[in-house]
Amino acid sequence: MNPISEASIREACLPGNANERGNIPGAQPNLSVDEILAEIERIADLPLEQSTTLPPQAYTDEAFFNWEVNNLFKNDWFCLAHISQIQNIGDFINVDPFGEPLIIIRDKDNEIQVLSRVCPHRAMDIMPPGFGYDGHTMATPSEGNPGCGNTRFLLCPYHFWTFELDGNLKACAEMGQAEDFKRDEWSLKSFRSEVWNGFIFVNLDGNAPRSVAEQYAELNEDVSPWDLASMELIAANEWDCNFNWKVLTENFMESYHHAGAHSKTLQTMMPARDTWTEIEKPFHIRCHLPLKDSLREEIRKMESEGKLWDTFPPVPNLPEEKRMSWGLIMGFPLFTCVTTADSFIWYRILPMGTDRLKLLTTILVPKGSTKLPDFEERRDQANEAGINFHLEDMEVCMAVQRGLYAAGYQRGRLSHLEMPVWLIQRFLAARSRDTWPTFDRDPAPGQI
Numbered sequence: 001m002n003p004i005s006e007a008s009i010r011e012a013c014l015p016g017n018a019n020e021r022g023n024i025p026g027a028q029p030n031l032s033v034d035e036i037l038a039e040i041e042r043i044a045d046l047p048l049e050q051s052t053t054l055p056p057q058a059y060t061d062e063a064f065f066n067w068e069v070n071n072l073f074k075n076d077w078f079c080l081a082h083i084s085q086i087q088n089i090g091d092f093i094n095v096d097p098f099g100e101p102l103i104i105i106r107d108k109d110n111e112i113q114v115l116s117r118v119c120p121h122r123a124m125d126i127m128p129p130g131f132g133y134d135g136h137t138m139a140t141p142s143e144g145n146p147g148c149g150n151t152r153f154l155l156c157p158y159h160f161w162t163f164e165l166d167g168n169l170k171a172c173a174e175m176g177q178a179e180d181f182k183r184d185e186w187s188l189k190s191f192r193s194e195v196w197n198g199f200i201f202v203n204l205d206g207n208a209p210r211s212v213a214e215q216y217a218e219l220n221e222d223v224s225p226w227d228l229a230s231m232e233l234i235a236a237n238e239w240d241c242n243f244n245w246k247v248l249t250e251n252f253m254e255s256y257h258h259a260g261a262h263s264k265t266l267q268t269m270m271p272a273r274d275t276w277t278e279i280e281k282p283f284h285i286r287c288h289l290p291l292k293d294s295l296r297e298e299i300r301k302m303e304s305e306g307k308l309w310d311t312f313p314p315v316p317n318l319p320e321e322k323r324m325s326w327g328l329i330m331g332f333p334l335f336t337c338v339t340t341a342d343s344f345i346w347y348r349i350l351p352m353g354t355d356r357l358k359l360l361t362t363i364l365v366p367k368g369s370t371k372l373p374d375f376e377e378r379r380d381q382a383n384e385a386g387i388n389f390h391l392e393d394m395e396v397c398m399a400v401q402r403g404l405y406a407a408g409y410q411r412g413r414l415s416h417l418e419m420p421v422w423l424i425q426r427f428l429a430a431r432s433r434d435t436w437p438t439f440d441r442d443p444a445p446g447q448i
């Protein structure tokens with residue numbers, strides 16, 4: 001078998017190549033959005049033991065994707081960045097979720113602002129992607145933060161209207177003859193945002209019924225030992241992916257595939273058989289991937305000799321079980337993370353279409369770890385390890401998306417180890433009923 005390389009995966013993701021492989025709709029019957037939702041609601045009510053995969057149209061139908069954008073994403077919280085990426089006044093990064101050009105910037109009062117980049121004059125994107133403006137790539141503080149821009153004010157390149165860092169219009173030439181024109185009425189639009197544990201979230205439609213803090217209260221307790229707000233983002237990799245966001249989140253959350261796709265990597269540390277999922281919750285899914293016993297012994301032995309088993313020193317004060325396992329988190333709808341003994345891995349998944357998404361894979365570590373004399377070496381090692389097992393997932397996800405378009409696709413049955421796949425279905429079904437999991441159904445029992 002050929003080893004998977006980063007170059008071959010990136011090559012395979014190029015749009016031309018994706019089309020050549022044949023993501024062509026038409027092999028599966030057309031279903032209306034209502035029909036797709038009805039089928040999802042039906043299967044989500046089956047017990048896990050009877051569960052089956054989603055209808056293929058849920059991954060390939062454009063109208064259904066639009067339903068998801070409006071009913072799952074724009075009306076809920078989307079995580080844009082971590083505060084360590086914009087540490088100084090005037091630091092900014094640009095992100096374009098769901099067609100909305102945004103700038104995330106630290107203003108003069110040290111407040112984080114999430115502003116529209118659309119100029120209130122004639123709608124120009126003040127820093128359009130692809131034209132060499134700062135802030136469009138991967139802001140990584142540990143690398144001198146090359147992807148982060150810094151500015152004293154915001155300037156629209158079209159007619160040079162100038163804005164303060166909080167979005168207020170500061171100057172605009174030759175507007176004296178515009179009747180009733182009041183400068184303070186023409187700010188960059190500000191979006192509802194919230195910083196939770198150092199992560200910056202936006203709610204695009206402004207109507208999410210809860211704050212992030214309310215929504216993720218239970219998660220807050222769970223992740224508190226990592227002290228996420230004080231962590232630093234040390235590595236980020238951008239990926240263009242030609243598969244549906246659910247192909248990725250299902251893959252991210254179930255560990256059954258350790259036995260297959262990761263048989264030489266993760267399976268040797270965290271065998272699929274030992275992984276388990278917590279009781280169903282309204283706003284997130286939580287899975288546990290215990291390290292196998294022989295590894296725990298090895299770790300304890302190394303630690304007793306003053307050596308490190310992980311790349312970085314363990315996060316201080318982690319409870320034993322959290323130190324001896326990996327954790328998977330999916331905060332609905334798209335906040336996906338892995339907890340490890342020495343780091344917190346955050347995936348920013350940005351759906352772009354039925355079979356397209358932009359992915360940012362990141363690693364965060366406690367600030368103390370960035371001060372180690374050989375930090376850069378360790379960071380590169382951690383990053384390379386992360387990329388290597390991510391590539392194994394990329395290959396699988398691409399090939400799954402292709403299968404979903406084929407006439408040969410059969411709706412499959414799920415293993416109990418795929419409980420998170422079923423929980424994602426139950427989330428979709430609940431949102432289809434305009435509620436959240438466990439609000440109008442009994443919570444599905446946990447596996448331990």
Ligand code: FES
Nearest residue numbers: 119121122156159
């Ligand atoms: S469109 Fe921005 S200044 Fe005219």
Ligand SMILES: [Fe+2]
Nearest residue numbers: 251257262393
């Ligand atoms: Fe995986």
